[in-house]
Structure formats: C-alpha cells, structure tokens
Amino acid sequence: MSERRSSESGFPIKAVYTADDLPEELDHRLGAPGEFPYTRGVYPTMYTSRPWTMRQYAGFGTATESNARYHQLLRAGTMGLSVAFDLPTQMGYDSDDPIAHGEVGKVGVAIDSIEDMRLLFDGIPLDKVSTSMTINAPGSVLLLLYQLVAEENGVAGSALNGTIQNDILKEYIARGTYIFPPKPSLRLVADTFAYCRREVPKWNTISISGYHMAEAGATPAQEIAFTLANGVEYVRAALAAGLAVDDFAPRLSFFFVARTTLLEEVAKFRAARRIWARLMRDEFGAKDPKSMMLRFHTQTAGVQLTAQQPEVNLVRVAIQGLGAVLGGTQSLHTNSFDEAIALPTEKAARLALRTQQVLAYETDLTATVDPFAGSYVVEAMTAEIEAATDELMHRVFDHGSAVDAIEAGFQKREIEQSAYRIAQEIDAAERVVVGLNRFAVDEEEPYEPLRVDPTIEAAQAERLAKLRAERDNGAVERGLAELREAASGSANVLPPMKEALRARATVGEVCGTLREVWGIYRPTDRF
Numbered sequence: 001m002s003e004r005r006s007s008e009s010g011f012p013i014k015a016v017y018t019a020d021d022l023p024e025e026l027d028h029r030l031g032a033p034g035e036f037p038y039t040r041g042v043y044p045t046m047y048t049s050r051p052w053t054m055r056q057y058a059g060f061g062t063a064t065e066s067n068a069r070y071h072q073l074l075r076a077g078t079m080g081l082s083v084a085f086d087l088p089t090q091m092g093y094d095s096d097d098p099i100a101h102g103e104v105g106k107v108g109v110a111i112d113s114i115e116d117m118r119l120l121f122d123g124i125p126l127d128k129v130s131t132s133m134t135i136n137a138p139g140s141v142l143l144l145l146y147q148l149v150a151e152e153n154g155v156a157g158s159a160l161n162g163t164i165q166n167d168i169l170k171e172y173i174a175r176g177t178y179i180f181p182p183k184p185s186l187r188l189v190a191d192t193f194a195y196c197r198r199e200v201p202k203w204n205t206i207s208i209s210g211y212h213m214a215e216a217g218a219t220p221a222q223e224i225a226f227t228l229a230n231g232v233e234y235v236r237a238a239l240a241a242g243l244a245v246d247d248f249a250p251r252l253s254f255f256f257v258a259r260t261t262l263l264e265e266v267a268k269f270r271a272a273r274r275i276w277a278r279l280m281r282d283e284f285g286a287k288d289p290k291s292m293m294l295r296f297h298t299q300t301a302g303v304q305l306t307a308q309q310p311e312v313n314l315v316r317v318a319i320q321g322l323g324a325v326l327g328g329t330q331s332l333h334t335n336s337f338d339e340a341i342a343l344p345t346e347k348a349a350r351l352a353l354r355t356q357q358v359l360a361y362e363t364d365l366t367a368t369v370d371p372f373a374g375s376y377v378v379e380a381m382t383a384e385i386e387a388a389t390d391e392l393m394h395r396v397f398d399h400g401s402a403v404d405a406i407e408a409g410f411q412k413r414e415i416e417q418s419a420y421r422i423a424q425e426i427d428a429a430e431r432v433v434v435g436l437n438r439f440a441v442d443e444e445e446p447y448e449p450l451r452v453d454p455t456i457e458a459a460q461a462e463r464l465a466k467l468r469a470e471r472d473n474g475a476v477e478r479g480l481a482e483l484r485e486a487a488s489g490s491a492n493v494l495p496p497m498k499e500a501l502r503a504r505a506t507v508g509e510v511c512g513t514l515r516e517v518w519g520i521y522r523p524t525d526r527f
Helices: 026-030 063-075 114-120 139-152 169-175 182-199 211-216 220-240 245-251 262-283 312-326 346-361 376-397 402-407 410-427 456-470 473-488 494-502 507-518
Strands: 053-058 080-084 130-134 161-164 206-209 252-258 296-300 331-333
Touching: 026 376, 053 063, 053 130, 053 346, 063 080, 063 114, 063 346, 114 139, 114 456, 130 139, 139 161, 139 182, 139 494, 139 507, 161 206, 169 211, 169 220, 169 402, 169 410, 182 206, 182 220, 182 245, 182 402, 182 494, 182 507, 206 211, 206 220, 211 220, 211 252, 211 410, 220 245, 220 252, 220 262, 220 376, 220 402, 220 410, 245 252, 252 262, 252 312, 262 296, 262 312, 262 376, 296 312, 312 331, 312 346, 376 402, 376 410, 402 410, 473 494, 473 507, 494 507
Parallel strands: 053 080, 053 331, 080 130, 130 161, 206 252, 252 296, 296 331
Antiparallel strands: none
C-alpha cells in the first residue's frame, strides 16, 4: 500500500471525506454538462452519444514506414492519427544538414518536403480522418504541406480536420524545440490563427500543452496553471494582431497528461475547464460559448512508464486512460507498454489502442456524463486544485505576463524543484514505483525492441539531392524571396510560405529563411 497522504499538487488527502468537505455554492460551480462553467464537460451528452476520439501517436524512420504504421492503426480501429516528427524536422532542419546527423528518423518521421508528406499520407482519406501533428516552431510549415497534399487529392482546406500543436511558449519552459525568439514566434502563431480561419476553418490552430511540463516534473496544479497562463498569452497576441476573440478562440485546444493518481487527475481536468471558462468570459469578453470551452487531448504519462517489468505499464496506462475519460477528455492517446525501452512495436501499439476500446465498449463509462459529479473527494479536490492553480497563475502574472515569467525563469524553476522532489522520493522509496523500487525481480524477460534502420539518413539525403536537382530552383528562390519580404514586414507569412513549399522548397529552406529575418533564440537572450 502506498504511504502517500498528500496529493501530487501538495494539498493533504484526507482518509475520509464527507458533505462538510464539499465547496460552497457547488451547484453554481458545477453547472450542467455543456453549460458554463463546463465543469461537468464541454458537451451536454459527452460520451453517451459517441466516445472520445481514439488517437495513437506514431511516426518513425521514413515517411513510407510511418505510412504503413498508420494504415495498421486505421485497420485496428483508431479514429484519428497523431504524427510524431523526428528532431531535425521539429527544429526546422533538413535531413542532410550537418546538425541533423544521428537524429534522422529516430524519435519520429523525417519530413523534408512535400514529397515526404505525400508518402506519409498515401492512401489515407484526409477528408475522413482527423490528424494531429506534434510540431511547434515549424508547425505552420507542416500544416501547409498537409494542406497542399490534401489539395492534390481533391480535398479542400474546408474539409480538413485536425490539430497542430503550435505551442511555442511551453518549448521555452520545458521541452526546448524552439527556433525563433518569442516575439516573432508569437507572430507566427497569430498568422496561423488568421490563415486557418480563412483557409482551414475546422482546423484546431494550437494545442496549448501542459503534457510536456508534466513530463518534466510539473505537479497537476503547475501543469494547469502554466498551460492556462500560456493560453492567456496566445489570446492576447491574437487580439493584438487585430483578431476578434470569438473569431479564433473556438479553435483553441489544449493537451494534458493523465497520471496514475486517478482521483486528482479527474479533479484537475474539471478545474481546468472551470478556470478557462471564467477567464474567457470575464477577462476577454467572449460571447460565443465555444470560446469558453476548454477542449483537450490527453496522453497517458510516458514519464511514469518503466523499463523494468514493462508489461506492468499496461496496467498503468489503463488507469491513466480511465482518469482521462472520467475527466472528460475529447481525444486520447494511450502509450504503448514498451515506450520506456524503444519505439513501440506494432503489437504494443495495437494493445495500447485495444486499451481504449475496452474502456469505450466493455465498460459503462459511456453510459452517463461526469459520473464523479457530487463526489465528496473529487469535488473537494477540484476546488483545491482550482485554488492552487489560481494562486500560481497570479504568481506568473505578477511578472507581467507569461512571457515575462519565462524570461525570469519562473516556470522552469518551479517545475525543476518539483521534479527534484519526485526524484528524491523515488530514490528513497517514499514514492512507490512497482518493479523499480518495490516488487522488483532478479531477472527481466528478454525483449526485442523496434530498431530504426541506420541507413535512413543517407537515403533521405539522396532524396533531397534528387529533389534539388529536378525542381525549378528559380521558382523556389522566388517563393523564398516573397517569404523573406513578408517576414520582414507585417504581412501574413503563410501564403508566401505555402507557395514556396508548393514549388518544393524544403522545410529547412523555409525555416532557414525565417531564421535570416527573425534570428534564433538562445536561453541567455533577453527579449
């Protein structure tokens, strides 16, 4: 039995909760499902009409290999795709750039040009699937490649559904795949909002992410507070660019983690919805109910998976997925049990999807909306997390804004302190991790991980050389010149970026052009 008597967010957990622990004005705090403040869920019927979207995050090696995995997942019943990109792509470098050496295709798929994007989605009906792309600094570039491939297949931008992560602020806090300084990065986000409103109206233009902060060690309250504070910054940036709040806010989405601490996670999701609804209505004057709805994707906690006794991760992921569903997620990715060792095998990825399908089709979770509503413990925890989150957000805004707090190192420092405390607790066995510091075995069963072909880098370089030899390089140069001009002024950079990509400019060339104009961000820079 775990000895923990306090929550991940730091408040004490009582052995017994009663009606006396319920927060005041509970009915007002709850509302009805699908109504302000959306504590009970953003839609009136939630899963009683249809289950959440089941996504599986996948991508490795070449576009052809990843395409084969996507077809496997679709045949297995997944409802949406989620693309993992390799580090060079995430950082805006081509596979043949010297800085990309050793990383091509390792943690995701390598995408260098429209030709790779064609292969990645070959045979996949883009008007019938929802695609999420975990890409930030060059998020607009990958979205435009996706749109171009769709258009080549007769699918209009108005028919596309999906999400780009496009959340650059959390990169400065917790993840590190930034390119440009914050000011032009926020401009690129706002340009993407405006472009998608005209050209890809059903696309979720940003997935404001707490997941990576949680993976870095953030508590649930820190995860929510710092994510919502970043959300406020994006709203302010869009308003400053001349957009009306109800024109872009309905397409904002969020991305959170689900840990094994099920009760607190359920409370966390409910508190987050309530706080965001209040912010959008009271601070930004949103009128459209969709502007006040915090819609979010959830991924189970990769950081809680262990390489020791990896099959135990199947149990962890099932509990984490259960928490996400009870918390009212709109879509869910369940991690594969072998991800602490290597990229998931096909069997492991299928089992992860089957976990969601069991939750959706074999349990009674979809029979009623928000089954924990009124629970003594969950309502008390929801109020506790709400109060802790409000206090942390005030500390962020005491710096002036989320960006000012990032400059001061506030969020990063808070998360690092939390991560250090967790590591100490695990090392001292005060925090039980089954199979690691308790219930270990003397010998592990052999496991054969999925291995990425080491020749991928050379093959991608050959493809790039062929591309540059065969394309109209004059058209590419003209497209990049127009992009440079837009980036130097105030025009939206996405239309000229799209034309450069159509002419077969590479991801690295497009991002390199923006680097020339906007510069790159170094953590020691002031901004």
